[in-house]
Amino acid sequence: MRVTGAIGAGLREMxxxxxxxKSVVFxxxxxxxxxxxxxLVWAAGVFHVSALPSPLSVLRAFELEIRTGxxxxxxxxxxxxxxxxxxxxxxxxxxxGVWLGQKLTPRLALLPIVNFFRNLSSLAWIPFAILWFGVGxxxxxxxxxxxxxxxVVLATMAAVSSIPTVYSRVAHDYGxxxxxxLIHVTLPAIMPQVITALRVTAGLSWLVVVAxxxxxxxxxxxxxxxxxxxxxxxxxxxxxxxxxxxxGVAIDSVLARLTNIPSVRxxxxx
Amino acid sequence: MGIRKVGDTQIEPLDSNRRRPPxxxxxxxxxxxxxxxxxxxxxxxxxxxxxxxxxxxxxxGEFVAVVGPSGCGKTTLLNLLSGYEQPSAGVVERxxxxxxxxxxxxxxxxxxxxxNISLGVRHLASADERRLHIDDMIRLIELQGFENHYPxxxxxxxxxxxxxxxxxxxxxxxxxxxxxxxxxxYLTRLRMRQELAHLLxxxxxxxxxxxxxxxxxxQLADRVIVLTGRPAQIRRELRIQxxxxxxxxxxxxxxxxxxxxxxxxxxxxxxxxxxx
Numbered sequence: 001m002r003v004t005g006a007i008g009a010g011l012r013e014m015x016x017x018x019x020x021x022k023s024v025v026f027x028x029x030x031x032x033x034x035x036x037x038x039x040l041v042w043a044a045g046v047f048h049v050s051a052l053p054s055p056l057s058v059l060r061a062f063e064l065e066i067r068t069g070x071x072x073x074x075x076x077x078x079x080x081x082x083x084x085x086x087x088x089x090x091x092x093x094x095x096x097g098v099w100l101g102q103k104l105t106p107r108l109a110l111l112p113i114v115n116f117f118r119n120l121s122s123l124a125w126i127p128f129a130i131l132w133f134g135v136g137x138x139x140x141x142x143x144x145x146x147x148x149x150x151x152v153v154l155a156t157m158a159a160v161s162s163i164p165t166v167y168s169r170v171a172h173d174y175g176x177x178x179x180x181x182l183i184h185v186t187l188p189a190i191m192p193q194v195i196t197a198l199r200v201t202a203g204l205s206w207l208v209v210v211a212x213x214x215x216x217x218x219x220x221x222x223x224x225x226x227x228x229x230x231x232x233x234x235x236x237x238x239x240x241x242x243x244x245x246x247x248g249v250a251i252d253s254v255l256a257r258l259t260n261i262p263s264v265r266x267x268x269x270x
Numbered sequence: 271m272g273i274r275k276v277g278d279t280q281i282e283p284l285d286s287n288r289r290r291p292p293x294x295x296x297x298x299x300x301x302x303x304x305x306x307x308x309x310x311x312x313x314x315x316x317x318x319x320x321x322x323x324x325x326x327x328x329x330x331g332e333f334v335a336v337v338g339p340s341g342c343g344k345t346t347l348l349n350l351l352s353g354y355e356q357p358s359a360g361v362v363e364r365x366x367x368x369x370x371x372x373x374x375x376x377x378x379x380x381x382x383x384x385x386n387i388s389l390g391v392r393h394l395a396s397a398d399e400r401r402l403h404i405d406d407m408i409r410l411i412e413l414q415g416f417e418n419h420y421p422x423x424x425x426x427x428x429x430x431x432x433x434x435x436x437x438x439x440x441x442x443x444x445x446x447x448x449x450x451x452x453x454x455x456y457l458t459r460l461r462m463r464q465e466l467a468h469l470l471x472x473x474x475x476x477x478x479x480x481x482x483x484x485x486x487x488x489q490l491a492d493r494v495i496v497l498t499g500r501p502a503q504i505r506r507e508l509r510i511q512x513x514x515x516x517x518x519x520x521x522x523x524x525x526x527x528x529x530x531x532x533x534x535x536x537x538x539x540x541x542x543x544x545x546x
Contacts, residue, residue: 169354170376173369174389174440188380266379266422 053235058242061235070224071243078209078220079247081137085144086205093149094194097156098186107157118150123211130216140212140220147208148201155197159190192259192267199255206248221247303330305366305444305476306351312359312501313346319501320346324360326495326504330443333470333477333514335487337530338497338505344480345373347502348448351478366443366476371433373449377421383408383432384417390439407435410472411465427458431465438473445475449482460518463489467515484534488526489518496533506533 035055041047042054053061065071100107100114122143133139167189171181213222221244228236259268306328313321320343328334336344349355352368369390370376377386384404391403408417411431421429430450437445451459463486470477481487487494494508508529512522531537 164374166372166374166376167378169370169372170378170389173352174392185378188378191380262420263380266420269422 050232050234053238057235058238061233061239062242065236065239071239074219074221074224074240075243075247078213078222081140081213081220082144082202082205082209082251084137085141085209086148086202088141089145089148089152089201089205090198093152094156097153098160098182098190100153101157101160101190102186107161111157114150114153117146118154122146122208126212126215129212135216135218139216140209143212143216144205144208148205151201151204152197155200156190156194159193159197160186163189188263191264195255195258195264195267198258199252202251202255203248206244206251210244303365304328305330305364306478307363308350308360309363310360311350311357311362313343313350313355314358314501321350321357322501322503324502324504326507328476328478330476331474333479333490333492335479335481335491335494336497337481337484337487337494337534338502339499339534340482342497342500343502344482344497345448347497348446348478348480351444352446364444367441368444368446369437369440369442371437371445371447371450373452375421375429375433377429377433377436379421382418382420383413383424386421386432387436387439390436393441403439407439410469411435425458426454427462430454430462434466434469438469438475443476445477447477447479447481449480451486452482459483459486463518464515466490471515484530485518485523485527488523488530489516489520490514494526494530496530 039055042052046052062071100110125143125146126139129139129142133142163186167185168181171185176184209220210222210225213220214226217223221240225237225240225244228234228240258264304327306326308324308326311321311324312319324347336347338344346355348370350357350362351364352370353362353364378389381389387404387407388400390407391400394400394403404417408414411434413428413431413435416424416428421432424432433450451462454462467490479487479490488510492510492514494510495504496506496508497503498505506529508526510516510522510526512520516523528537
């Protein structure tokens with residue numbers, strides 16, 4: 001027998017307090033240690049000055065980039081592209097996944113091709129993206145869409161086809177119509193798995209935007225990385241890299257909050 | 271579910287695209303108001319014959335338990351009764367609205383206790399009336415304070431009580447139960463039997479219970495149907511006269527248990543147990 005909600009929450013609260021402190025203090029300690037090692041390696045002159053910037057020079061570059069507004073500008077551009085490509089992939093991928101999950105014939109027909117595109121790196125599309133859409137927003141959005149769409153379709157399809165049949169029978173017993181069943185049974189039943197898929201594909205999209213902008217961009221964080229490299233500004237390079245990593249973490253932690261919605265908690269507490 | 275007129279001679283496929291009609295069954299003379307009349311019903315899957323020549327009539331308000339060796343087709347029989355499956359031979363006549371309680375967790379885990387129970391009262395037009403019915407059911411199963419809990423926050427027994435409440439909240443006439451308590455521990459199962467007897471006292475229904483728990487059948491049912499191994503036929507029908515609810519240790523329950531065990535070949539009739 002499981003503990004009831006009230007008792008369970010109480011237990012969690014009691015054990016959570018020291019855990020929260022640890023989850024802040026320990027990562028900060030690791031970060032401090034990394035910066036320490038970096039400083040030591042730099043001071044010892046292991047690499048040439050042009051191959052490893054000092055932490056202080058990176059901090060200064062950060063300050064400059066923020067003051068000139070360039071970092072913020074690139075960041076907004078990249079986030080805009082990811083939002084567009086990812087939203088488009090989700091908006092089309094979930095309905096298609098639901099459809100394929102429910103209908104055997106289209107699933108048999110389309111699954112191999114979906115699998116093919118799922119395994120074809122969207123970066124391989126870069127030349128075509130540039131030929132078709134030119135350099136800029138459209139081509140990067142197209143590449144992000146390709147990276148996210150197929151995984152979303154496959155994950156949604158798998159989730160739908162694994163819904164226990166008893167849920168359908170209950171829907172039938174209580175006279176739910178087709179639309180009601182979709183809204184009150186099918187979609188809530190796949191939500192936990194879909195949210196997990198969204199977290200994975202959002203991460204994927206963020207990886208792809210950087211790579212796409214490096215080749216097919218005139219702005220954005222990926223282009224800034226390439227620009228810093230071309231100008232031999234390794235301090236700026238690190239500024240962009242740190243920003244890209246931090247934003248990736250931020251995107252995931254925002255999406256992770258979706259798992260706290262009460263009506264999907266069941267999917268994560270087994 | 272489709273509207274089933276009194277006097278239907280053929281079973282009607284359940285219509286999945288319509289809400290249950292808000293009208294309940296009108297009382298008619300006992301012969302034609304029988305919830306179930308099965309005439310020489312058989313069911314085969316390919317070459318495997320699961321049920322053979324089953325004829326049985328179930329009276330309104332009766333509690334019938336079906337027991338038999340495992341894998342003999344008890345669940346198939348229940349699926350024929352609910353209309354989920356069609357017979358390969360014979361006729362299943364059904365009058366009234368059917369609600370089913372399943373073997374595995376049939377509660378929707380993304381809905382709270384109150385939301386799950388509200389599925390049972392979807393036919394009521396007014397929100398106030400629905401609210402009233404839901405509160406009523408929650409009080410009956412003594413889960414006040416748990417309305418907004420999700421199934422995964424409840425114990426197995428509590429979940430099964432919610433499932434009963436959902437099935438009994440509506441205006442169905444017939445309750446079909448497929449080994450509803452089989453996943454519960456022994457003591458919880460005993461308590462759930464009392465709970466079911468109590469709920470049926472408040473909300474009378476015709477019940478068909480499929481179970482492998484012979485004690486459960488003997489304690490709860492007015493009539494126990496013992497099936498043979500596959501292809502399942504009716505081996506014996508046993509009426510239990512003592513009024514419900516009865517104690518597990520009541521003499522008639524004990525003797526009925528012994529008779530059923532003997533019919534299933536587990537006891538030799540003299541009281542010695544040959545095997546589990």
